[in-house]
Amino acid sequence: MPDSTLPTPADSDADHKALRIARAMAAKEGTTPALGLEIEAAGEGFARVAMRLSPGTLNGFGMAHGGMIFLLADTAFAYACNSRNVQTVAQHASISFIDAGRAGERIVAEAQERAVKGRTGVYAVSVFGEDGRIIAEFQGLSRTIGGPVIEEEQE
Amino acid sequence: MPDSTLPTPADSDADHKALRIARAMAAKEGTTPALGLEIEAAGEGFARVAMRLSPGTLNGFGMAHGGMIFLLADTAFAYACNSRNVQTVAQHASISFIDAGRAGERIVAEAQERAVKGRTGVYAVSVFGEDGRIIAEFQGLSRTIGGPVIEEEQE
Amino acid sequence: MPDSTLPTPADSDADHKALRIARAMAAKEGTTPALGLEIEAAGEGFARVAMRLSPGTLNGFGMAHGGMIFLLADTAFAYACNSRNVQTVAQHASISFIDAGRAGERIVAEAQERAVKGRTGVYAVSVFGEDGRIIAEFQGLSRTIGGPVIEEEQE
Amino acid sequence: MPDSTLPTPADSDADHKALRIARAMAAKEGTTPALGLEIEAAGEGFARVAMRLSPGTLNGFGMAHGGMIFLLADTAFAYACNSRNVQTVAQHASISFIDAGRAGERIVAEAQERAVKGRTGVYAVSVFGEDGRIIAEFQGLSRTIGGPVIEEEQE
Numbered sequence: 287m288p289d290s291t292l293p294t295p296a297d298s299d300a301d302h303k304a305l306r307i308a309r310a311m312a313a314k315e316g317t318t319p320a321l322g323l324e325i326e327a328a329g330e331g332f333a334r335v336a337m338r339l340s341p342g343t344l345n346g347f348g349m350a351h352g353g354m355i356f357l358l359a360d361t362a363f364a365y366a367c368n369s370r371n372v373q374t375v376a377q378h379a380s381i382s383f384i385d386a387g388r389a390g391e392r393i394v395a396e397a398q399e400r401a402v403k404g405r406t407g408v409y410a411v412s413v414f415g416e417d418g419r420i421i422a423e424f425q426g427l428s429r430t431i432g433g434p435v436i437e438e439e440q441e
Numbered sequence: 442m443p444d445s446t447l448p449t450p451a452d453s454d455a456d457h458k459a460l461r462i463a464r465a466m467a468a469k470e471g472t473t474p475a476l477g478l479e480i481e482a483a484g485e486g487f488a489r490v491a492m493r494l495s496p497g498t499l500n501g502f503g504m505a506h507g508g509m510i511f512l513l514a515d516t517a518f519a520y521a522c523n524s525r526n527v528q529t530v531a532q533h534a535s536i537s538f539i540d541a542g543r544a545g546e547r548i549v550a551e552a553q554e555r556a557v558k559g560r561t562g563v564y565a566v567s568v569f570g571e572d573g574r575i576i577a578e579f580q581g582l583s584r585t586i587g588g589p590v591i592e593e594e595q596e
Numbered sequence: 597m598p599d600s601t602l603p604t605p606a607d608s609d610a611d612h613k614a615l616r617i618a619r620a621m622a623a624k625e626g627t628t629p630a631l632g633l634e635i636e637a638a639g640e641g642f643a644r645v646a647m648r649l650s651p652g653t654l655n656g657f658g659m660a661h662g663g664m665i666f667l668l669a670d671t672a673f674a675y676a677c678n679s680r681n682v683q684t685v686a687q688h689a690s691i692s693f694i695d696a697g698r699a700g701e702r703i704v705a706e707a708q709e710r711a712v713k714g715r716t717g718v719y720a721v722s723v724f725g726e727d728g729r730i731i732a733e734f735q736g737l738s739r740t741i742g743g744p745v746i747e748e749e750q751e
Numbered sequence: 752m753p754d755s756t757l758p759t760p761a762d763s764d765a766d767h768k769a770l771r772i773a774r775a776m777a778a779k780e781g782t783t784p785a786l787g788l789e790i791e792a793a794g795e796g797f798a799r800v801a802m803r804l805s806p807g808t809l810n811g812f813g814m815a816h817g818g819m820i821f822l823l824a825d826t827a828f829a830y831a832c833n834s835r836n837v838q839t840v841a842q843h844a845s846i847s848f849i850d851a852g853r854a855g856e857r858i859v860a861e862a863q864e865r866a867v868k869g870r871t872g873v874y875a876v877s878v879f880g881e882d883g884r885i886i887a888e889f890q891g892l893s894r895t896i897g898g899p900v901i902e903e904e905q906e
Contacts, residue, residue: 317506320497342475345519351472352531353515357508364500364507376507377871378843378892380535380690382737384713400722401730403694406842408733410720412710420711423718425735427692427843427892532716533688533737535845537892539868555877556885558849561687563888565875567865575866578873580890582688582737582847627816630807652785655829661782662841663825667818674810674817686817690845 301329304369308333310436311365321354323361331399331409333365338392350387350421359411359424362397367407367428368435374407378427385421392416395424405430456484459524463488465591466520476509478516486554486564488520493547505542505576514566514579517552522562522583523590529562533582540576547571550579560585611639614679618643620746621675631664633671641709641719643675648702660697660731669721669734672707677717677738678745684717688737695731702726705734715740766794769834773798775901776830786819788826796864796874798830803857815852815886824876824889827862832872832893833900839872843892850886857881860889870895 308328312318321343326334335358337343343354360379367374387393397411411424463483467473476498481489490513492498498509515534522529542548552566566579618638622628631653636644645668647653653664670689677684697703707721721734773793777783786808791799800823802808808819825844832839852858862876876889 311501314501315506316496316499317508341471344471346466346469351470351512351515352519352534353472353508353512356511356515356534357506360506360508360511376538378535378537378692379507379511380533380735380845382533382688382711382716382718382735383531384711384716384718400720400733401692401694403730406692406694408692408694408730410710410733410735420713420718423710423720423735425690425692425720425733533847535690535890537843537866537871537873537890539866539871539873555875555888556847556849558885561847561849563847563849563885565865565888565890575868575873578865578875578890580845580847580875580888621811624811625816626806626809627818651781654781656776656779661780661822661825662829662844663782663818663822666821666825666844667816670816670818670821686848688845688847689817689821690843692843693841 297329303371304328304330307368307371307435308365311368317357317361323358325365326394328365328369330369331366332369332397333362334394334396335362335365336392336394339387339389344389348389350393352383355383355387355413355422356381356424358393359395359413359422360426362395363409363411363424363426366397366399366409371434371436372430373433373435374428374430376426377429379424381422381424383422385415385419387415387421393421452484458526459483459485462523462526462590463520466523472512472516478513480520481549483520483524485524486521487552488517488524489549489551490517490520491547491549494542494544499544503544505548507538510538510542510568510577511536511579513548514550514568514577515581517550518564518566518579518581521552521554521564526590527585528588528590529583529585531581532584534579536577536579538577540570540574542570542576548576607639613681614638614640617678617681617745618675621678627667627671633668635675636704638675638679640679641676642679642707643672644704644706645672645675646702646704649697649699654699658699660703662693665693665697665723665732666691666734668703669705669723669732670736672705673719673721673734673736676707676709676719681744681746682740683743683745684738684740686736687739689734691732691734693732695725695729697725697731703731762794768836769793769795772833772836772900773830776833782822782826788823790830791859793830793834795834796831797834797862798827799859799861800827800830801857801859804852804854809854813854815858817848820848820852820878820887821846821889823858824860824878824887825891827860828874828876828889828891831862831864831874836900837895838898838900839893839895841891842894844889846887846889848887850880850884852880852886858886
């Protein structure tokens with residue numbers, strides 16, 4: 287089975303670096319093993335992250351808890367806004383819930399940069415179900431605080 | 442040590458019912474045992490829920506992951522907007538991140554109703570650290586879909 | 597000078613109708629003449645509206661008041677979410693301010709549908725300056741209330 | 752008729768200064784005369800501003816345009832977050848629309864500080880109708896950029 291995170295010849299150096307950054311961030315996050323989050327792809331200003339809806343992510347209706355849908359979107363947002371190797375944090379985020387995520391389903395969040403000005407960035411994240419339906423739309427506002435995310439030799 | 446969720450003589454019947462509803466919701470949620478969420482208090486249009494920041498809730502800086510802070514606030518929001526025993530769901534939520542939550546710290550989200558009109562409700566949720574500092578401010582928009590949350594005999 | 601709102605051969609019937617709906621809505625709005633709002637384009641799930649930054653739209657720094665930037669985005673959002681001729685209202689909106697709008701500048705808001713499920717819709721609106729820079733990013737949540745926006749014979 | 756903005760003996764020096772700052776800001780804003788905005792009260796981290804719903808503020812249903820409700824809330828937010836005489840700007844705002852504002856009605860926005868940490872502030876603004884019903888709930892995120900709003904001798 288192909289590894290969709292493997293760089294392809296079409297990817298730029300910037301995209302390769304973005305993927306290394308996302309993987310380094312994921313490796314240090316407690317949420318990665320706790321929730322089984324998987325980076326599917328990452329590039330400059332972009333990231334796609336997946337989560338299988340295990341029992342611990344469900345609400346009382348047996349559907350994905352809204353907080354877990356948010357967490358997945360927020361994770362993709364974090365990788366996208368740190369993709370140029372300058373430490374950046376979330377300041378604000380909002381989410382609209384459109385459809386339910388079902389127990390056992392593998393849902394995917396795709397973050398895309400919309401605008402950057404100075405230290406401020408805006409990112410749109412869509413969360414999809416396995417069948418491609420939209421589960422949620424998320425918008426994140428980031429602020430660059432400076433310093434590298436990974437060391438230069440790692441770049 | 443007193444159990445702060447025990448009804449006191451000052452609590453109304455509506456508040457007693459709200460607490461039973463919150464407990465019934467929590468009992469069915471997969472996130473409750475996975476994250477060790479605890480209901481501290483609940484009343485009509487109100488709920489307070491706590492979470493200990495275990496390793497699985499942390500980001501790469503060893504601080505509370507923003508998604509986990511959101512999940513806690515969203516949980517308190519859910520109990521507050523279902524407190525009158527009419528099934529109600531989250532439509533939209535936004536969160537501003539103010540301060541970090543530290544590993545091992547017990548953080549608390551307090552949800553308060555701001556406005557209800559027809560099937561729409563607006564709730565403000567503040568998330569606090571152990572020392573009372575504000576970690577995040579959350580605003581939720583709910584929509585009533587009808588039907589009871591718990592059966593009448595349970596009420 | 598070409599009128600960019602004139603339908604072109606490539607436009608679908610649905611897009612022609614969307615433009616008639618947007619124009620009918622604009623004709624009844626008090627804000628249209630008060631602020632000189634102009635519809636630049638409209639289609640199914642889409643609208644672009646412009647505003648010249650007159651003295652009455654400025655803040656104390658002589659820049660576009662944030663509320664006026666929001667109003668322009670909200671107007672494009674309204675035309676986009678009513679474009680299928682079913683009355684639809686805004687429930688929630690959020691906006692991130694990226695850059696300033698200058699006195700006298702003509703700014704443009706472009707609304708695009710992101711997701712629709714049942715009676716709920718999510719729209720992304722970008723506000724641009726004359727030089728194409730992004731001034732603000734807006735996200736709107738709509739709810740369909742039913743009934744036509746314009747009469748059938750007008751369609 | 753009493754002027755509700757007149758300081759009373761109970762007001763602190765900080766509140767007196769906040770009112771002078773709000774008035775100085777309003778005097779420079781193009782929106783103040785265009786929309787007839789009136790400062791009703793201002794204090795440290797607090798402001799209340801009113802607007803009469805004139806024809807130019809209405810949507811196609813003859814009700815307050817959502818953008819005008821936002822603008823009023825945003826104005827109160829601006830006075831509240833600049834009330835300590837350090838220049839502060841809006842970064843993000845979100846609004847939930849609860850009820851309609853009627854033609855000719857005088858609506859009021861009341862902004863209250865919820866949290867401040869470093870250069871970041873969070874404010875809740877409620878917009879009320881003449882009968883006290885809630886029309887909208889707004890949440891604003893501010894960032895302090897430094898420098899005084901009014902000169903020291905004005906203070």
